[in-house]
Amino acid sequence: MxxxxxxxxxxxxxxxxxxxxxxxxxxxxxxxxxxxxxxxxxxxxxxxxxxxxxxxxxxxxxxxxxxxxxxxxxxxxxxxxxxxxxxxxxxxxxxxxxxxxxxxxxxxxxxxxxxxxxxxxxxxxxxxxxxxxxxxxxxxxxxxxxxxxxxxxxxxxxxxxxxxxxxxxxxxxxxxxxxxxxxxxxxxxxxxxxxxxxxxxxxxxxxxxxxxxxxxxxxxxxxxxxxxxxxGRFGINGKRVLPQFEIAPHEEVMEAIKGIRKPILKSGMDFGMVTSYNALLRLAVDHENKILYIYWEYYSRDKTDPEIAEDIKEFKDSRELIKADSAEAKPIKYYKQMGFNMRACKKFQGSRLAYTKKIKRFKKIICSESCGNTIDELKDLTYAVDKDGEIIEDQFNIDPHTFSAIWYALDDYEVSNLKGGNGIIAMKKPRGL
The missing domain is CATH 3.40.50.300 (P-loop containing nucleotide triphosphate hydrolases)
Incomplete structure (x- = not known):
């Protein structure tokens, strides 16, 4: 040679x-x-x-x-x-x-x-x-x-x-x-x-x-x-689901939330299995300006319900409402028995697409830099495509647990037409500080 x-x-x-x-x-x-x-x-x-x-x-x-x-x-x-x-x-x-x-x-x-x-x-x-x-x-x-x-x-x-x-x-x-x-x-x-x-x-x-x-x-x-x-560079392949997604310093996010005239505060949870993740998010909605803020996250895998209950016990102490995946009746029943204020979200035929379109209607989605797992899942989230290269509007390149948590948290909120009398409570100060 x-x-x-x-x-x-x-x-x-x-x-x-x-x-x-x-x-x-x-x-x-x-x-x-x-x-x-x-x-x-x-x-x-x-x-x-x-x-x-x-x-x-x-x-x-x-x-x-x-x-x-x-x-x-x-x-x-x-x-x-x-x-x-x-x-x-x-x-x-x-x-x-x-x-x-x-x-x-x-x-x-x-x-x-x-x-x-x-x-x-x-x-x-x-x-x-x-x-x-x-x-x-x-x-x-x-x-x-x-x-x-x-x-x-x-x-x-x-x-x-x-x-x-x-x-x-x-x-x-x-x-x-x-x-x-x-x-x-x-x-x-x-x-x-x-x-x-x-x-x-x-x-x-x-x-x-x-x-x-x-x-x-x-x-x-x-x-x-x-x-x-x-x-020859890595990046985002395909159409982004949330092109309005932004990342900001945590202090700036909290200051912005405090400045909202009537903030709408929500929490949503997606339950993970053995190989997937549990995601619990706290959100704040600026309805007038159509801005969604994500300011707190809990993200875990390979934990039992008792372990997770201990991790998030502040929700139990505050009686803060958590909307969770309605398909998971057993864990919701468990958390209720443990004293958590948890309810099943509303799911229906086509709800994945409806909830995705709802979130896309926000002018801005601003995420605290402290929510690293949310950023990792949503910053470059793209639509899945079919065999002809056409996007599938309710399927994605990954399984975004934090996106599901947002769906559940906002299941009774409409971005474009929110009116009084629907049971939504405005809070002056976001929890989790």
């Missing part, structure tokens, strides 16, 4: 021969040549050392026309094609020194169980793979003597994707590794045994100018895709 000549882009020179880290995370825009250089890196390593490498995508059926074809192309460009044996049934590449590349899809996890002594894994389009799948693959990465490596390549997606939360930041769980903005500026960074690499089409000297111009045109009619394809 020492006399093999292969053409590389300058930005990938260091990446190709660096094997000091366990993880290699490559993120970038369209046409940046990241997958091409991963294939070269893989080929070189397997010629140098006898290894078993695993190449993975979420759907097995996509591997033949992507990674397998790319590795064949790279083998030809390196002049080693005739030294390798390519099999299509099953997909497999054999090397003259005993190295091999096997291919698997995460849509058939049973086939992963037969894999042994894998010391090198490439996850192509890793953002499409589920986080549980990534952890399963980590368990398959083992060898008695060889150093272990995992290469992950992807186009950037939403910051709610596990790849961003694992390799950059998960604000909900107070986890921080690296700012993505720092990576965009420095292009290559090494942190926590991970080699980070960012690239765009500007890093590929072999692209025609017309391709770059085509990506630039996306900015006018599809800014989301332009951010992904041209800039």
């Amino acid at each position: 020492s006399n093999v000549q292969v053409i590389l882009n300058d930005h990938f020179y260091d990446f190709i021969d660096d094997w000091e880290q366990k993880f290699y995370f490559l993120v970038g825009g369209y046409g940046s040549s990241k997958s091409y250089h991963v294939a070269i890196k893989l080929m070189k390593k397997l010629f140098q050392e006898k290894r078993t490498a695993l190449v993975v995508r979420e759907v097995f059926g996509t591997l033949r026309d992507s990674c397998f074809s790319l590795l064949k192309e790279v083998a030809e460009s390196m002049g080693v094609y005739n030294t390798l044996k390519f099999s299509t049934s099953p997909l497999h590449i054999s090397f003259p020194n005993g190295s091999e590349i096997i291919f698997r899809g995460m849509d058939d996890p049973q086939k992963l169980k037969s894999i042994h002594n894998v010391s090198l894994i490439w996850l192509e389009e890793c953002s499409e793979i589920k986080y549980e799948g990534f952890k399963e693959l980590l368990g398959r990465l083992r060898h008695p003597t060889l150093k272990l490596h995992m290469i992950l390549s992807t186009n950037p997606v939403s910051k709610s994707n596990w790849t961003f939360k694992h390799f950059f930041e998960d604000s909900k769980n107070k986890f921080f590794v690296l700012s993505d903005e720092e990576l965009y500026q420095k292009k290559i960074l090494i942190k926590n045994n991970t080699y980070y690499h960012h690239s765009t089409c500007d890093d590929n000297f072999f692209l025609p100018k017309s391709y770059t111009e085509q990506l630039e045109e996306l900015e006018q009619h599809d800014p989301d895709l332009h951010r992904i394809a041209r800039k």
Whole structure:
């Protein structure tokens, strides 16, 4: 392999021969040549050392026309094609020194169980793979003597994707590794045994100018895709549910609430199960100016009802009304028995859509910076889409427990037409101070 000549882009020179880290995370825009250089890196390593490498995508059926074809192309460009044996049934590449590349899809996890002594894994389009799948693959990465490596390549997606939360930041769980903005500026960074690499089409000297111009045109009619394809940056994918959502210092939020002439104070709770979260929010409505303030949150998981009751006992002491999910009759009954002033919200056919539209009618939704979980769920909340790319107005990219808590809290409030005599009590000072 020492006399093999292969053409590389300058930005990938260091990446190709660096094997000091366990993880290699490559993120970038369209046409940046990241997958091409991963294939070269893989080929070189397997010629140098006898290894078993695993190449993975979420759907097995996509591997033949992507990674397998790319590795064949790279083998030809390196002049080693005739030294390798390519099999299509099953997909497999054999090397003259005993190295091999096997291919698997995460849509058939049973086939992963037969894999042994894998010391090198490439996850192509890793953002499409589920986080549980990534952890399963980590368990398959083992060898008695060889150093272990995992290469992950992807186009950037939403910051709610596990790849961003694992390799950059998960604000909900107070986890921080690296700012993505720092990576965009420095292009290559090494942190926590991970080699980070960012690239765009500007890093590929072999692209025609017309391709770059085509990506630039996306900015006018599809800014989301332009951010992904041209800039190679994480962000919000899709249409935001609450574009009027703002974050403000807690003191400013409380001062604004105190200045409301007739504040309407509400509390709502969404019950979580074993793997989901309990969310309880305090809200203040400025009806005249159509502003919703979120100023207090309780957010937990893996807690029993008695534990939660202890956490939120201030609501019991104050007799503050909590509106909760009517589908959860047992916990509501329990909290009532424990002395909480809790009632079931009103649910009806189509209530998810009706409540979502109601919240969208606020001119502003201002959230205290102290409500970190609410911010994490609502700041970049986007609509789910159907198979035709059309938005589904009552489904979202995540399960936003804090959004449900807002629905329940405001089930008897109408943003556009609130009139007297409906039992709503105005309070002069918000609780929770």
